[in-house]
Amino acid sequence: MNHQIHLQFTSKKDFLKSYPTLHYDVSGEWFIVTTPDAKVCALALVSFPHSENLLNRYQKHKLVKTKIELPFSLHCLLAGTPLQQQVWKALLEIPKGSVWSYQQLATHVKKPKAVRAIANAVGANPISPLIPCHRIIRNNGLIGGYYWGVEEKLKLLKEEGVNVAALKKTFI
DNA sequence: CTAAATACTATTG
């Protein structure tokens, strides 16, 4: 997945106003939602357990099944609350191979006590394949939740060279 | 506006 990523943020309200209609399709292993002008709004693996839930999120929009091909350069348009946008941007700054706790992430966005809300924002991100949300773990070394399952999360971390065993010192 | 919910954390027993 060596795509080039352009991120663009918008509020949910504006998003609905600007794009009452969305396109979606399954392209290869990707389940993909875009705007009519080919900006990616959501991306998930088709193996995603609740891929219909993803569409649920856009229930206020008109959803049209269209043939979509995944371009090399991804222009993403993410609709979210200010906090979510902040969190998602911060996630992209996490260097490969390192893991952050929710606490660190919260501190990074200057809201050290909002960990719980931050966790919410992390989980709400619609393009988990692009945003390294798997690099976030709980403070005590436990692996928190993951949309695609904890196993997948661990696998991704391992591939990035993270010493997973050291993380779960108190786990299992 | 209010109440419920949260992919968390720190503090108890």
Add this chain to the structure above:
DNA sequence: CAATAGTATTTAG
């Protein structure tokens, strides 16, 4: 360990 209260923010009603 487990239960619980506490925290900030989003969502739903």
